[in-house]
Structures are given as C-alpha cells and as structure tokens.
Amino acid sequence: MDFLAAYDAIPESEPARRVALLRRHMKGDGPALFAELRAGRPVFATPAGVFVTRMPDVVEVLSTPDVFTVGAYGPVLEEVLHGPFMLARDGADVHWHDRGHGQLMLPAEDFDPVRRLTARLADSALDRxxxxxxxxxxxxxxxIQEYSAPVAARIAVEYLGFSGVPERTLHDLSRRVQWAVFANPGRDPEVHASGVAAGKELHDLVAGVIARRRAAASADAGPEPADVLGRMLRTVLPPGTGREMDDERVNHQLAGYLIGYQQNATQCAATALKELAARPEALAEAERLAAEPDTGSASEPAAFDGYVWEALRFHPFVPSTPRLCVRSHVLAAGTERETRLAAGTVVHAAMASAMFDEAVVEDPYAFRPDRTPVHNMVLGHGAHDCVGKYPARAILPEMVRRVLLRPGIRPLPGPEGAMDYAGTPYPQHYTVTAGSAPSPRRAGNG
Structure with a gap:
C-alpha cells in the first residue's frame, strides 16, 4: 500500500478528498493502512483529526482524561440517551461517581454465574x-440473526434486567443509538435523528420496567429479581458520596449499559468465530480446549478464552476512539514523533493499530492466544475502559465456546462465508452450517 503518497498528492486545499481517501482505506484495509502509518507517520494529522497509531501514544491519550476528554462524542451521546452517562463525561461529578457505582453493579463476582447463564441461553438458541x-x-x-443477537439480548433481559422488553427491540434500539453516536462521523442528520428517537424509546421502555419493579416491591409481590437492575434499585449510597442515584439516574445507567453491550457482544461473537475459522490450526486447538470440562473461573480463566481474545485483537469492535484535546499538549515527548497538539484538536486513538505495534508487541501478526492482556485493547484502555469488563469476559468466550462444542456448526468457506453488513456499520448476517450435533449441555459450564 502507498496510501501516504496518494494522500499527499491531494492538495491541502481539498480536505474533503483527503478525508474521503482516508475513510476509504480504513474501510477497505484498515490493518494495512495502520501499518503504513505506524512506519511512516505514526502521529497523522488530517482534516478529520489527528490519528495516533503507536501503542505508547494510544496509551498516553487514553490514560490522560484531563487533557484528552470524551468531548469529541460526549454531547452527542447524552443528546441521544436524553441524560448524563459516564461514557459521555470526564471528572468526578458524573464519570467517576457513576463508574464507581457501575463497578459495584457489574462486579468480578458475576463472572461464574454469568458464564453459566450464557451457556444455557446459547445452547437454547443453537437448538432453536x-x-x-x-x-x-x-x-x-x-x-447473527438467529444466534448472537438474540443470545446477547436474552442476557440483557435476564442479567441486566430488561424484563418484558422484546429482544428484537433491545437489539434494534441499541444499534440505532450506537450508529448515531459512534459510527456517524459525517453526522448524517437522518442517522442522528433515528438515534435520538431510539434513545427516547429506550428511555421510556426502561422507565416502564423500573415503574413495574417499584410497584411489585410496594405490593410485596415476591423477591426482587437478582439482576443488575434489581441491585441498582436496592442499593442506597451512603451520605456524602455525591449525587443521588434516583430512578432517572438508574434509567440512564441501565440504558448506557445496553448501548455499550448489545451490539458489541453480537458482533464480537461473530467476528471471533470468523477469525478462528480463517486459521484452521487455531480453530482445531480451540475446539479441543472448548471440550475440556474445566473452563476456568474469574480468578483463573480457561486457556480457551485466550483464543477468543486473540481472535478479537484481529477484529476489534472499536478499532479507534476519538478524544478532544482540551489544552495544548506535547504527545510522545522526547521521541522522534514528538508532536504538539493544540487545544481543540480531535485525536483518534487507534487501538486496532496499537495492538499490532511492532515496537511493543512481539510478532504482532502471529496468532498467539497466550499473549499478555496488556497488549489487548478489545475492551478499551484507561479511564474509559469497559465498565462491564468482568461479565464481558464471561459472555464473549462462552458464546463462541458453545458453538465450537458442535462440530456441525461452522462458517461457510470462501466468499460464501463473508459477513453481510447490509448497509450498516455492524454485521447483520453471517451464514453457518446447521449441522446435526445434539446439544452438548453436559460439557463444561453448560
């Protein structure tokens, strides 16, 4: 690839052409583009912002929230969600307060029960x-339509607490919000309006769920469901800890959890399988490990899980995340790529590139399931890494594992096995063989 030569040949007076070329290459062959940028222009200034591609620089951006804020997308996210959410803010007033609350609601202790729940729901969906x-x-x-999307939504119902909300509704609303906030760089007004409408519908649906829970509790209609929403409604924060978590704040939290989870889980369960299928030796070893009875726990993850996370390193859900530089800052100080960034600069931290930084990651293009987690940014990094990382570490590997326990269910080879995005930023269809294997419910955590 000779992207930089083609880019530089476009006059600076034609920024739209430069941005169009950049987006075309990112969509067509992002890994090759990032490799060229790491080698030739690791801090790449464009009309669409500055793209940071080396691991130390990406870590610097994501670990310095007082300089690099989420202001690049935060206002849009809050407009769509119709209220404040930790992912849209920096600082103690909302972000750290609500993140601390969120970590209590989505703790590491959920790993084992959530993995068992995932196994049950996944087996049922595969049978169906x-x-x-x-x-x-x-x-x-x-x-995607018959397995990963419905399983993710059923987990949202049973674990997060979206009781009574149709699975399809959860999936469709979360996609429209995600698209409007995180996959709409040109701010297409139709996509934005659709996201705002979806956010309002989601807010009202969650308000109805909360009202029904409160009414049931007042009527003493049995024990509160043991899900995340139930925890939030039962939890009373001690005085002096900041803002009250009233029902409206609980609504914003729960809706935000769904936005950060549903599309991510749906896509990752598919792309991880795709990446494994493209590597027959890795697939065969993953199949062997999937069948082992001990699949690990929160304190000692299974060897199998490393195959899923390594597969996702090659196809992360979030390849790049934007930040707003709010004051002058020298990035990569003391290195050959030292760059002064002015206040107001939008900086794109390319995590998909950082995970392949040859100067940090050994043999980055080799498939190595035993890599250190430090080099895997699939669940983000720094101040805004995934607040639901503990349940995510149970859900994603187990969704893939349940499929690999059935040898008759595999992606089709060649072009027939390609994912269909159906005009959206997210995979919508992925054809696999139906097979004939019985449900393996006695294997492992199932």
Missing part, C-alpha cells in the same frame, strides 16, 4: 436455530 433450519429444509442458518 438448528431445529428451525431442519424444519424448513435448510442446511444453514444466520448466525
């Missing part, structure tokens, strides 16, 4: 998909 395919005379089914 295979049975339906056979009944309709099909030899394949849609992995």
């Amino acid at each position: 998909a295979v049975t339906t395919a056979r009944g309709e005379g099909r030899t394949t089914f849609d992995y």
